[in-house]
Amino acid sequence: MNERLKQVIERFKLFWSERTKQQKAVTIGLIGALIVAVALTAFFATRTNFVPLYSNLSPQEAGQIKATLDQRGIKSQITDNGTTILVPEQLVNTLKVELAAEGIPDSGSIDYSFFGKNSGFGMTDNEFNVLKIEAMQTELANLIKSIDGVEDAKVMINLPQPTIFVGDQQEEASASIVLKTKAGYKFNEQQIKSLYHLVSKSVPNLPTENIVIMNQYFEYFDLKNEENFSSGKTFAEQYEVKQQIERDIQRRVQQMLGTMIGQDKVVVSVTADVDFTQENRQEELVEPVDKENMEGIAVSVQRITETFSGKGAQAGGTVGTGENAVPGYEGANGETNGDYERIEETINNEVNRIKREIVASPYKIKDLGIQVMVEPPKPNDPNSLPAQTVDDITKILGTIVRTSVDKDMAQQWTEADLQNRVVVSVQPFNGKVKFDEQTSIIPTWAYIVGGGVIVLLLVLIIFLWLRRRKREEMDDLLLQEEQVAIQIPDVNEEVETEATLRRKQLEKLAKEKPEEFAKLLRTWLMEE
Numbered sequence: 001m002n003e004r005l006k007q008v009i010e011r012f013k014l015f016w017s018e019r020t021k022q023q024k025a026v027t028i029g030l031i032g033a034l035i036v037a038v039a040l041t042a043f044f045a046t047r048t049n050f051v052p053l054y055s056n057l058s059p060q061e062a063g064q065i066k067a068t069l070d071q072r073g074i075k076s077q078i079t080d081n082g083t084t085i086l087v088p089e090q091l092v093n094t095l096k097v098e099l100a101a102e103g104i105p106d107s108g109s110i111d112y113s114f115f116g117k118n119s120g121f122g123m124t125d126n127e128f129n130v131l132k133i134e135a136m137q138t139e140l141a142n143l144i145k146s147i148d149g150v151e152d153a154k155v156m157i158n159l160p161q162p163t164i165f166v167g168d169q170q171e172e173a174s175a176s177i178v179l180k181t182k183a184g185y186k187f188n189e190q191q192i193k194s195l196y197h198l199v200s201k202s203v204p205n206l207p208t209e210n211i212v213i214m215n216q217y218f219e220y221f222d223l224k225n226e227e228n229f230s231s232g233k234t235f236a237e238q239y240e241v242k243q244q245i246e247r248d249i250q251r252r253v254q255q256m257l258g259t260m261i262g263q264d265k266v267v268v269s270v271t272a273d274v275d276f277t278q279e280n281r282q283e284e285l286v287e288p289v290d291k292e293n294m295e296g297i298a299v300s301v302q303r304i305t306e307t308f309s310g311k312g313a314q315a316g317g318t319v320g321t322g323e324n325a326v327p328g329y330e331g332a333n334g335e336t337n338g339d340y341e342r343i344e345e346t347i348n349n350e351v352n353r354i355k356r357e358i359v360a361s362p363y364k365i366k367d368l369g370i371q372v373m374v375e376p377p378k379p380n381d382p383n384s385l386p387a388q389t390v391d392d393i394t395k396i397l398g399t400i401v402r403t404s405v406d407k408d409m410a411q412q413w414t415e416a417d418l419q420n421r422v423v424v425s426v427q428p429f430n431g432k433v434k435f436d437e438q439t440s441i442i443p444t445w446a447y448i449v450g451g452g453v454i455v456l457l458l459v460l461i462i463f464l465w466l467r468r469r470k471r472e473e474m475d476d477l478l479l480q481e482e483q484v485a486i487q488i489p490d491v492n493e494e495v496e497t498e499a500t501l502r503r504k505q506l507e508k509l510a511k512e513k514p515e516e517f518a519k520l521l522r523t524w525l526m527e528e
Contacts (some may be wrong), residue, residue: 022466033459040452050077050086053095057083068104069095131341133157140202142176147195149187157203173203174210181215196223209240217263218254222247239278241363246270250403257393265375267429273367275406285354296349308340311411364406370397371423377427390424397422 016024053076054065060081069076069087074095077086087095135157144153160171177199181187187195196208213221220245250270255265289296372393376385398418402410510517 003131020470022470026463026466028458029462033456035316036452036455040448043448048075049089050075051086051089053087053092055080055084057085064104065099068099068102129159132207133159136203140199143198143202144179144195147191149182149185149191150179151182154178159203160205170205172210173206175199175203175206175212177211178211178217179213179221182410187221192221193223195221209236217258218267220247220251238274241276242272242274243367245274245363246272249368249370249400253372253397253400256396257372257374261374261389264429267373269371271369271371272365275364275366277364281358283354283356283358285352285356287352287354289350289352296351298347298349300346300348302344302346306340306341306342365404366406367421368401368405368410369421371403371425372397373425373427373429375429376426382426382428390426393424394419394422397424452511 019027054061057065059082062078062085065085066076066078074087078084079086137157140157141153141155144150144155147439154177156176158174160173162170192213194215196211198212199213200206200208206255208223215221220222247270249272250268253270254263254266254268257268288294374385374390374393376382378384398421402418402423404415506517509520
């Protein structure tokens with residue numbers, strides 16, 4: 001037995017020593033690939049494949065499901081920061097059905113089904129109202145999340161206290177909604193209008209003007225009012241016009257600064273003072289045609305000239321100083337001579353008559369203030385935002401304020417007045433609305449299988465490359481052998497031996513140096 005084993009080993013050594021380096025490398029690579037393939041096959045055959053049972057779970061839901069699985073003795077894994085639970089693939093369908101029948105997972109959010117499961121005595125009115133609002137918020141958030149373009153929604157509803165007197169007017173409810181929209185998705189006007197009506201009709205006594213909807217980038221979705229406000233007679237109309245002006249400026253500033261710094265790095269607030277006074281006046285102006293000489297166009301001209309020359313009538317009267325007499329009155333004695341001239345000119349000029357009916361605009365922005373909060377690139381380091389950037393933002397906001405307010409008001413402002421209406425604050429944001437990020441789950445075995453496939457492909461490529469290279473070397477060798485000229489020895493050619501070689505040397509010496517050849521010959525004869 002030992003002898004046979006030794007023979008096999010010797011034969012293997014002999015076989016291995018006769019192989020080239022390329023053949024040895026290919027053989028070792030194939031053996032390694034075979035070992036890896038066998039190991040992977042054994043690993044995947046004995047390994048349990050875990051797949052997601054539930055994703056996007058809250059910590060409460062994940063803990064509840066984990067405890068239930070542990071009680072049943074089922075292996076499970078928690079990934080994605082505690083938001084996803086993995087179970088063996090063959091049990092996933094069965095577990096979903098069984099856990100759903102037991103009401104697991106229980107998200108902790110209260111919907112309308114809560115009242116059917118927990119109906120009974122002992123609940124106070126305050127507790128019931130709290131549960132009712134929570135259920136209403138949950139159901140409304142679920143309705144909104146079913147809309148295309150909305151990934152998640154958070155709803156806050158404020159219901160006023162009911163009045164106990166019949167004559168008191170019922171207060172209106174209000175709602176605030178934060179949406180997590182898909183990246184790049186834009187809602188049209190009809191979708192926004194439908195969303196407002198959905199919320200308004202879901203909550204009692206909730207008008208659309210008491211609803212605020214925004215997304216995670218602080219972008220507001222405003223409902224456009226189709227009615228035309230004439231002069232802002234009522235407070236509600238004036239307030240809505242004021243909000244529209246503020247939101248329009250806020251949206252433009254938010255979009256501009258968000259493009260420059262980042263949508264989630266800027267928060268803008270705008271306050272405006274709007275003058276709703278409407279003035280109707282009529283002006284009738286008269287201006288000369290020639291303003292330089294202050295003259296008009298002569299329409300008609302009338303000139304009258306009178307002259308007189310000659311003796312006048314004698315004065316007459318009673319001379320005396322009586323009660324009815326005039327003292328010093330000229331007597332009747334003597335005659336007088338005199339001249340008389342009268343010139344009269346009447347000119348009718350036509351002027352410019354201007355009649356203006358002026359209706360002053362009822363919406364004038366008397367004052368405007370813009371407050372901006374900017375989060376630095378490094379939230380904990382306010383100095384990470386350059387001072388030049390803050391100055392640029394301040395100048396931009398100052399220009400917006402100056403061009404937005406009434407011109408008469410803006411001309412009266414100084415630079416100090418303008419700077420007082422712009423505030424730029426640099427500080428970290430601690431109140432951001434955070435949503436659970438949804439990440440794709442790739443199991444570990446997929447990476448292992450992919451790595452094994454890549455290794456096999458590399459080995460196959462190396463093997464084919466070495467094989468091709470060896471074939472090219474063999475082709476080159478055969479080509480060289482064919483090109484080697486077949487040399488056939490000449491039958492007439494004398495075969496050189498030691499004797500013939502010596503004879504040729506002697507003949508050459510006899511021809512070139514006969515004296516030395518003679519001496520050598522005499523020496524050979526004397527020796528013999």
